Amino acid sequence: MKDKIWVEKISFRDFLASWINEFYNQQNPDEHFLTLPKISDIMAVSILAFIKSRNFSDFKFIELGAGDGELSEALIKHSRKFSMKISEAYLVEASSSRINRLKRKFHSYDVKFNVSGEIPFLKDDLPTIVIANEFFDSLPFSVVFYSTKQRILKELFILRSSDGELFPLFDQLLPETKDFVEKYYNEEIKLIESVYYSDDIFFFEVCPAFEYVLNKVKNSSILILCDYGYRFFEERRPQGSVNLHWKFSAEKIDFFDLRKLAEIINSSFGKKDISFFVDFFVLEKI
Structure with a gap:
């Protein structure tokens, strides 16, 4: 020293x-993400059932830390079974390489996908569901x-x-x-x-960033957090x-x-x- x-x-x-x-x-x-196992369809169905119970049938969602997009993909797939319409999806990811992969993955979907490194401004035109799975940690x-x-x-x-x-x-x-x-x-x-x-x-x-993130999504209709803590x-x-x-x-x-x-x-x-x-x-x- x-x-x-x-x-x-x-x-x-x-x-x-x-x-x-x-x-x-x-x-x-x-x-390497030991705490982030592959998202099963069960989790997507559980989230959709919870949203449905709040009487939201037409909504948009934001996924913070979207990873490879598996959860978003499952939400789109199973939403039809619940007679729900997802009008728009926003995927937020810090990694530029992941952002590019997500754009390629969802470019041909019927649902409009927006992929970015920034949390979007929440408009109040439709109910907005924010999902943060293993994001805050x-x-x-x-x-x-x-x-x-x-x-x-x-x-x-x-x-x-x-x-x-x-x-x-x-x-x-x-x-x-x-x-x-x-x-x-x-x-x-x-x-x-x-x-x-x-x-x-x-x-x-x-983590002072908690304030920034929660203030950005404070107008969401439902905020779903999944983390160890x-x-x-x-x-x-x-x-x-x-x-x-x-x-x-x-x-x-x-x-x-x-x-x-x-x-x-x-x-x-x-x-x-x-x-x-x-x-x-x-x-x-x-």
Whole structure:
């Protein structure tokens, strides 16, 4: 560490954006998403039955994180069995290569498909159903820790040396992270200080992008979220809940040991998928 020349310091959240982009460039994501099994017709039928129960027979839908388009394809196929009309579909995907594949896949469908990297503006001409299956846990997030002894919050950053080596360290919160934590985690920090947790250090993940996404789709008629996560903060453990995925294996990241964390980051960057458990209680607050 002493002999290293550090040329860059970025937040872990910004670092994750480049990690995920590199993963999409190097790998075929469909081979690695352990938490995203192939969408079955049963899921599509269940979603359509739920929509039908709300008396929507003519609607449009937005799928966030559309992947290979399998769920959208199944929704179109089975909608006819429910005598439902899907007038328009919007598929949102971050990967440019996936966007191109989705455009080719749906270009000849009767339903008008719009494929983009941006969440569209929601017009109120028809009921809009927003579906986010394994989407929120793929957004770039920050890792913060709270010390019950010092009563301070710190955020994870990544140092990059002149020879390309990466090393993690914790430092003061960025303004955006600080605002998000103060807005949605005040009661949870009090909980960390209570009898629930005896550890000095408590790690947890925060994702300011939650606000942006939910504000973009707040006028939807129905919002369907499917993700791994926590209904209550009390379900969390002090070591955090960040996981690496590779083929059919998963590895939990330990933030207590920075040297081990550095080894994992340097060996896994762009080669493995990375995700976290979503705090559903925060989504409800937003």
